[in-house]
Amino acid sequence: MAAEPKAAAEDAKNDLFEDDDEFEEFEINEEWDAQEEVTEAPQQWEDDWDDDDVSDDFSLQLRRELENAAKS
């Protein structure tokens, strides 16, 4: 029984210090050339992935599965 309140307190203590993702402080007067990096950087995102290509492994397996199912 004595162990319980202590465990609860541990939890409360951990809850207190939430936020694993606290932003690191920038230096005062820290400046950088963000623009430069952006134009040289390779593309970060793709929005044309939703194509009609069904030649990948997953799609081939799916096709086989549907054919087998159709037969049974």
Add this chain to the structure above:
Amino acid sequence: MAYPSMGEAHRRVTDYLGRFSDAVSTQDVASLKPLLSLSSASPSLLSLADALNLLQDAIRLIKQSEKWSQLAEIVAPLFRCLQSYRLSNLADAYPAYEKAANAFIQEFRNWDSAWALEALYVIAYEIRVLAERADRELSANGKLPEKLKAAGSFLMKVFGVLAGKGPKRVGALYMTCQLFKIYFKLGTVHLCRSVIRSIETARIFDFEEFPQRDKVTYMYYTGRLEVYNENFTAAEQKLSYALAHCNPHSEANIRMILKYLIPVKLSIGILPKDWLLEKYNLVEYRNIVLALKRGDLRLLRSALEEHEDRFLRSGVYLVLEKLELQVYQRLLKKIYIIQKQKDPSKAHQMKLEVIIKALKWLEIDMDLDEVECIVAILIHKNLVKGYFAHKSKVVVLSKQDPFPKLTGRPVNA
């Protein structure tokens, strides 16, 4: 802790007082900052603390001396703070520092120019980290941790001092960001609202005038709030701003921005390139991206389960779970394409039985009713264009664009 001689102790104290006084009278903020920076634990501050602990009556001496009386209100509590700090008594160090900070603010208000703004930033930072450490100490001793909450109140007051016309107002965003860090740490994020409202609606503030580093931090935290509130369009705008304007060398910060931006992008149908996940060590998203590309519902579920704790902690679990609908869409689209290749005339009619078989292959057992329900939801949310031929248990797909792309908008609520 090697204590100095009395004479040496005296010298250290008067040296500090002289430097403080000179910095103020010549408006030299670069010299003032290190005198306030407790957390730097600089050798000179530590040795000053030793001197104070030895002298014990330094404070009385300051107050009595004409020379230092002007600064006494600031320096006396600061000395008390240093003494407590040196003796590892943080619960006492915090209130003393706050008292010193408060006295500093009173002087700050009287200075017309913003020459001391950087010193104020140091004070704000010290208030926050000292309060955090004090609370850890209090908790460890079984006492109630209330210093960080007090720090929040204090910084709100400082914000108020800066929220006026004049050059000091550019400091308001730094204060805001310190407040965000406190509120997020305490889990009282609802308190962010009032300061956000001030920044975004008060006439005196022009967001573009604030320093870049503060704008990035601000957009990161307000972006996270938008994620919590499921405003994905706003979340994307803010987090993208933070990403685009963040110091490219701040890898830790970039990683944090991406950690929240990626789920948002996924929910509007945009995928991160794998090199991005690799570079910033966010590989927990890899299988989720793959699941979306494939239409592999089993993979999505296993990826969610594998990293459940991590996603729950950062609060993005629900955002990712909702991706199920997009994965269903992709799966159905693949079935449609496969059928179309086999028999183009019949492709727009998809039997529910076929969907059930595909799901069974993915080790997901669903009956007719359940699949019908999912398809109904997909149609309702415009992820599928078509209608049910209920009796024949067939989905009749629109001949044109039966699987509309999200193209950067979130799935209909």
